[in-house]
Amino acid sequence: MLDVVALQGDVTAIADSINAVWVLMVTFLIFFMQPGFALLEAGQVRAKNAGNVVMKNMTDWSMGVLVFFIVGAGVSAMAGMLGSPGEALSVSSAFAHINDPTAWIGWLFGAVFAMTAATIVSGAIAERMKFGAYVAYAFVLVAVLYPVVSGSTWGGTGLLSSTGYLGQALGVGYKDFAGATVVHAMGGIAGLTAAYMVGPRKGRFDSNGDAQPIPGHSVLFAVIGTLILAFGWYGFNVGTQATVLTADGSFNSALLGRVALNTTLAMGAGMVFSSLTTTLWEGKPDPLFGANGLLAGLVAITGACVHVSWWGALVIGIIGGIQTPFVYRWVVDSLKVDDVCGVFAVHGSAGFIGTMLIPFFDVAGFSVNQLIMQVAGSAFIGTFTVLGTMVTLLVVDAVIGLRVSDAAEAEGLDPSEHGMHAYPEFTDDGGAERAVAD
């Protein structure tokens, strides 16, 4: 019988090993969303700002992981502790990951989600925000804003969990499987807020207040970035089903299959129905809106993918795709906000809508309390993010200012903020001297 006992131990180690291989690989895929965002955003700005965009992307990742290891992950754990009646706050426990090597795979898995939220914002405020102001905001987002949101939702005992203050009142926890609101809508509404506060680019609205197009320099880059993001998204969504083999030896076939299928169908539906919408509207299918619709379909299903039926995923993807051009025009024409890459339409509204639709397509059946929780949780995340972003940017504005000078904006942020040109052979001032870089 001793040998059989030894076997029981083996099954746990085997399950841990299989799940670790899976989690590490999907973590790498989610990291790979960084160049996806860099291409998507760079393609949607003018060539004179392309270097600034990719510098912001590299910096929010690079600075972000340091801050999230030292500060953010612990803040997230504390936010989780504070959300339930009777939970004690333990700072040492919240920061225990720092000295526990067996916690580091899990930390990295959390970090790539945090950095995704951070990088979304840069697409909204492109082409006019100071590099230093953006970095300061990204610091606060990674250290405090995202951790509070993620800890409140996913932190076990957080405010929106089933044992949190709100969850106990309603009898259900907030459902957002892989972060449609925790990561994407959080980044999308932060981007909208930041774009409002920094103001529109020169020339984006004419003297009558009517929007004027400022096309990005490469639709090709935007589309390739989109497809890279879709690749990484399989890690994001399917990988959130992190347990492939349970500790007692059972294979999570149906859960993995559901997430994989729903992610695929919503992505496809988002792209097709966004394109059909622009075809009806403009007479022609627009590749950039096709790409953004594909992403909006992915965002919309990100919270729902493990919960809903396949035809529910299809409907959620369709709605995510159709709303993209409408919300984009509403932000520009009604709110008069210059959200350069449309991050609110793609990540914000799509994330909130998809998450609030979960109860209607839930394979566990409809629950009115669940619907109330979905609305309340989305409202909490949205309100906290807007307020946190406004306060942060007011402070940053007072200390270093949010916006580059008009002359710098006209010249481009590449020469003014970084002393370089992204494409020196294809633009005028290619030979600009760079003292270090030569």
Place this chain on the structure above:
Amino acid sequence: MLDVVALQGDVTAIADSINAVWVLMVTFLIFFMQPGFALLEAGQVRAKNAGNVVMKNMTDWSMGVLVFFIVGAGVSAMAGMLGSPGEALSVSSAFAHINDPTAWIGWLFGAVFAMTAATIVSGAIAERMKFGAYVAYAFVLVAVLYPVVSGSTWGGTGLLSSTGYLGQALGVGYKDFAGATVVHAMGGIAGLTAAYMVGPRKGRFDSNGDAQPIPGHSVLFAVIGTLILAFGWYGFNVGTQATVLTADGSFNSALLGRVALNTTLAMGAGMVFSSLTTTLWEGKPDPLFGANGLLAGLVAITGACVHVSWWGALVIGIIGGIQTPFVYRWVVDSLKVDDVCGVFAVHGSAGFIGTMLIPFFDVAGFSVNQLIMQVAGSAFIGTFTVLGTMVTLLVVDAVIGLRVSDAAEAEGLDPSEHGMHAYPEFTDDGGAERAVAD
């Protein structure tokens, strides 16, 4: 003894879990071939059609997965049922995957192969086919044409399987491990047929019928796309060895190793020997043919990789590489077909040749019946695809027309079909208004 019985169950669940992690990851890699194809094809067209190319790529994937879930996978299963004497057709069984979550990982693994076949065609008919006509054809390919081919080959009891009508007569099944003909040659010969039917681009042949070069706008993009495809191809080939651990606990080390090595050697040999061929021919090694030779080496080994010796893989890769420029010139100069990205030379002839060479290098030994089956199976796939493509395109031509107007072709498909410019700062009409996209 009860505990030991429980263990037997564990081994199956463990094997299923390990294989699921593997299959999911390689499925994601194969999906990632989509941006590879987008870059490869976009780089080989002029800048004025780059947006159209990537729009086609996004659409065939996005529409394709919806169609393949609802229609194509079931058609493939039915095609598999119809190929053997005594097999009954069961529609409900063919479409059972739709309501079975445990079948969805397997469905997605099949879907990424189907979408690879679809996207190959777009490279052949670039720069002049109507967007709507291409989408209509891609719909039929994903719903019917590819499913019939894949079901006949891989469907267990399909026509070309060892139990099918043909297989029983010859005593052997058709060997195409990962789809050299089922996916690649199918896409390649469909592309050739479609390029023939839509006719050459204006200016591709002069008044004497001599071919004139129309260089693509970025060899860099074509090469990067090629290397992305090679990355995805490791998923395509090695991942087709989907069982890493068998249900009775044995590790498929040698099979995985053989596929991985043979894929690598044929890729290397295809690139080196295609480059040597253009060096002997032109005096200089051509990067675009180097890239296409690398891909042709991969295509040629795709069906053979699990079957042949390592030196057989080397020979197959060498032949795949050398034939690429010759077949390309033959298509252009003799057939007078304008296959823009050379998809017949890269995916078509390379796939057929590599698959028919299997018996000569098979580690199981040479078999004349196997050789007959390889020729017969290739002939079936080629003939069915050509006829199916011709019929489909005749109908599409009658209903909506295959080709844009001469004026639209001259202006570029980006403005005419999509109302946009891929690189507005690098081309003339960059400021074109887009009502929705701004």
Place this chain on the structure above:
Amino acid sequence: MLDVVALQGDVTAIADSINAVWVLMVTFLIFFMQPGFALLEAGQVRAKNAGNVVMKNMTDWSMGVLVFFIVGAGVSAMAGMLGSPGEALSVSSAFAHINDPTAWIGWLFGAVFAMTAATIVSGAIAERMKFGAYVAYAFVLVAVLYPVVSGSTWGGTGLLSSTGYLGQALGVGYKDFAGATVVHAMGGIAGLTAAYMVGPRKGRFDSNGDAQPIPGHSVLFAVIGTLILAFGWYGFNVGTQATVLTADGSFNSALLGRVALNTTLAMGAGMVFSSLTTTLWEGKPDPLFGANGLLAGLVAITGACVHVSWWGALVIGIIGGIQTPFVYRWVVDSLKVDDVCGVFAVHGSAGFIGTMLIPFFDVAGFSVNQLIMQVAGSAFIGTFTVLGTMVTLLVVDAVIGLRVSDAAEAEGLDPSEHGMHAYPEFTDDGGAERAVAD
């Protein structure tokens, strides 16, 4: 009891299977560094040489895998055998992998490391070395130079192993976990040597010997290439912890976690501190140095990641980042060597420094003998590589010459070496006829 014995067999097969899935996936990630290097290097050269750069990258991979299978892997094994007293040289054993399918996964895992070393060199000698000369050098590197270095270090009984001549004298083996020196510094110092021997590009130094900037044609490509490399690097470093589950059923959680965290922190620190350095130096953060600092942080931690504490990884990353612009300027201004992509600063000095710092942050504690071994091993690798590169290039120079003509350099290597233009629509001579490629 028979059933329980069968189980023991199962655990080994299960561990082998889990580890094989892991090793195959990380191998594919490391392969994907090839397009990362292609973009990084192409972005740092002028448009007229972009095709040549990617042709070199495709060729060193494609030719390299053939050579490494037939020659290099066996030479590496022989080098490992020769390093210890009493070890017998067995050629048949050294080349046994060629006919052993169960060795082929391991061979491919080794091959992607070898090809990384090869491709680094091309970045140093870009824009003026003959294509044929580079290919000849890459052949020797893959067949002999890299195998001697890797076999001496990782070959079990190699010179620098704990049982080697040097290791026995010092009582410790050389520590370079994933190849900071074996792969990166080897490639970096080979690049520096080759750049010295081929001489600077025309115009890189003026008549006073002062360096003049020659900006590359796309900082965007360089940054995207960098982020692709970082993605692949997770495979490179974390994947070198190739045993996830041991044969006796224990899960290597802490080792995997340490490598993953340390890689992430050093990458982030390298980017942030390289950017801070250029900000202090020039007043503005430079994206290209940010990218190169990110890579230098990765290189610096590559040998150390499994050995050092997290704060040690942070310090190593910081040093890797800060040294990048200083070493780059020293190479240009003091050595007067035209290392186009700064491969010595990024891969060479960063690799040597990071590896020699291991003893100071080793979780196993400081050891003076270990420090001596780190210095001695780095000196051996550096010296052997410099001498091997010089001898090889002297022979190549005598036989075919190292450098293109001044006219070819001025025209660009794309037309002169390959008869093509990477971007025919964006440069002057876009319509150049290509006989085969049309």
